[in-house]
Amino acid sequence: MNPKLKYLAGAALALGLAAPAIAQDEPLQVGFVYVGSIGDLGWTYEHDQSRLAVEEHFGDAVETTYVENVPEGADAERVMTQMVLNGADLIFTTSFGYMDATNAVAARFPDVYFEHATGYRRDHPNVSTYSARFYEGRAVIGHIAGHMTESNIVGYIASYPIPEVIRGINAAYLHAREVNPDVEFRVVWVYTWFDPAQEADAAQALIDQGADVIMQHTDSTAPMTVAAEAEVVAFGQASDMEQFAPFPRVASIIDNWAPYYIARTQAVMDGTWESVDTWDGIAPGMVELGEFSERIPEDVRASAQALADSIADGSYHPFTGPISRQDGTVWLAESEVADDGTLAGMDFYVEGITGEIPN
Amino acid sequence: MFRLEKRPMPSRVWIVATPVIAVILTMIAGGIMFAILGQDPVEAIRIIFLDPLFDERFASFSRPQLLVKAGPLILIAIGLALGFRAGIWNIGAEGQYIIGAICGAAFGLAFYPSENPLIFPGMVLAGLFGGWAWAMIPAVLRTRFRTNEILVSLLLVYVAEAILASAATGFLRNPDGRGFPGSRNLSQHPGTDNLELVAGTGMHWGVVAAFIAVIFSYVLLNRHLMGYQIKLAGQAPRAAKFAGVNPTRLIVLCLGVSGALAGMAGLFEVAGPAGQISIDFNVGYGFTAIIVAFLGRLHPVGILLAGLLMALTYIGGELAQLMLGIPASAIQAFQGMLLFFLLALDVLSNYRVRIGREVAA
Secondary structure, eight states: OOHHHHHHHHHHHHHHHHSHHHHTTSOEEEEEEOSSOTTSSSHHHHHHHHHHHHHHHHGGGEEEEEEOSOOTTHHHHHHHHHHHHTTOSEEEEOSGGGHHHHHHHHHHOTTSEEEEETOOOOOSTTEEEEEEOHHHHHHHHHHHHHHHOSSSEEEEEEOOSSHHHHHHHHHHHHHHHHHOTTOEEEEEEOSOSOOHHHHHHHHHHHHHTTOSEEEEOSSOSHHHHHHHHHTOEEEEEESOOGGGTTTTEEEEEEEOOHHHHHHHHHHHHHTOOOOOEEEEOTTTTSEEEOOOOTTSOHHHHHHHHHHHHHHHTTSOOSSBSSEEBTTSOEEEOTTOBOOHHHHHTOOSOBTTOOSOOOO | OEEEEEOSSOOHHHHHHHHHHHHHHHHHHHHHHHHHTTSOHHHHHHHHHTHHHHOTTTHHHHHHHHHHHHHHHHHHHHHHHHHHHTTOOOOOHHHHHHHHHHHHHHHHHHTTTOOOTTHHHHHHHHHHHHHHHHHHHHHHHHHHHOOOHHHHHHHHHHHHHHHHHHIIIIITOOTTSTTOSSOOOSTTSTTTOOOOSSTTSOOOHHHHHHHHHHHHHHHHHHHOHHHHHHHHHHHOHHHHHHTTOOHHHHHHHHHHHHHHHHHHHHHHHHHTTSOSOOTTOOOSHHHHHHHHHHHTTTOHHHHHHHHHHHHHHHHHHHHHHHHHOOOHHHHHHHHHHHHHHHHHHHHHHHEEEEESOOOOO
8 A cells, every 4th residue: 555545544543533423432642742851850841740630631531642852853753653643633742843843744644633832833724833921930030030139140041042032031131120220131051951961050150150040941950959059049940840949949930731731632522623823821821930939028929929910910011111122222112012923033132131142 | 610712713603693682682671671660571572673564553654764764873884884993983973964964954055945956966965075074173183183083073073063053043044934943944845855765665865875885885895905904904903004004094084984974864864854954953863873883793784784773673662652651761771771782792702601710721
């Protein structure tokens, strides 16, 4: 048989299992493709926690599978295809680098639903994209950082110079400066999402430069360990990192994908699944703030909570003018709010941040 | 008492038998590990080794994938094996692979959106040149300043990774990519694409190149003076000197060839299966190829088989994760066992096991 036909036969089989009539006796199969290992205590760990939440929510009606440490590119395409051949009805691909592979596999299996995290390509009607407005959480911890720093130097461990990370730096800086006009941000680019040794080195370098608050946009807990030793403030990233609470971890930004995963799985079951682009923040719970530790002064805890609440109820947007770009040109006029398009492609620092975005 | 006695000549029987026994021992030890993890060991081993080839759901997809995964491994390992035979240790094929991919992709993207059929051959040459040039750094440092090529080539991998990140977020970034890292997709653009030559076979130009490299390497090692010099330099460096082997030339040649092949492998990958330059484009082929080279006893045909076996454990390992939920780290341990048993058994090729005490002469 022509292999292409075989794919289609496999897909048809998968569809058969997904059809509502049969779904009652056959569990819905949901697959997850992970870029890291489920024990990373960061990005992949949170996706896997949310997978477990799906299992718990639906019980026997759903079966989940996952493959971890899947490199982006050819390997991802193969893993997704094997998942489909194994009977998956819905597949979550949880890394930006899976974008082309997800769309390529989706084209071959029009009856299987694909959900790609943090991407923007929905080339086929069976592909959705989803991401979180992490910058909302960054604004809140930036606010706390501005209050907590005594040296007025905040160290920031950045992964790659991409819009997502730059947006986070800007959001944190703006809200730190709002409460502390003298605050300075020192950014170190480590060019990795997960490398404990390098992250620890970066944290130490920032502390040596006088930083007494460390923020990270990388996934390991190594900067926390360094912060604990140097007795400086730090924030949990991706997962709560509560083992470092109440100090040095004073707050955290948690990625909580569970509500979204449950909703999308339900949509497939109900036959109401549609291709959508989701970008959720604090309000629906996709971005969660970990408990504020008692090491944060009480009034700051209250003002941080108020900030989070105002973002959640929509009365405040973290990027509200007047905001200028680093070069001094106006970006947002008085009370103007940033549009999602500009935010999604953000490639500039706001005024006040020193240093350059590497290129 | 057991005692090891050096053989005058490595045993031909054991050279062929050790990889087979190593695979069997890996299955046994791996089976025990899977059993401890609470899995049915027989089923796990069957899924890893047989399902990608014979299971009716997966085989028609997995079999071609075997070539896709093994192609770059074989191409790189063939080049490395030449140097390893001569005692020249290029550990940095991963870096040469990256630089080859960047050079080849940059060449192709420079002409974007042209679809001229000459672009792809140019990309291949650019990839080959990039890998060669990157390998020339340790070669020149070694021949001029006697630096250790193991360290230099290895450390250059990290430099290459930094250049890769900078390419993906900077000079090769897709201008239509909304500021996200990653280049344009080469495999979805006619003229720069390295697609399957026959649909459903997994055969792309990189796999073809790997097969050609196997044949060339076989002829070189067995029929050519250069091959004789390579083998002699590795087995008896002093004798090689007396036989007129020029060590500088040999180092430049071996590092150059392995770099060029790794660079080509990178180009074929970026223009085909991977599709684009991205921050994490390299997935360790350059390092895995070292295992493949040794698993294949540094012999071209052995490398061909070892590359396919390695690819099988990757693809089967993914299936085992998917179907049984075996963690990825257990699969990696399983692959590690394979190399461990092979090296441990290697002693039998060079030594004879004797029972009893050595009789004093």
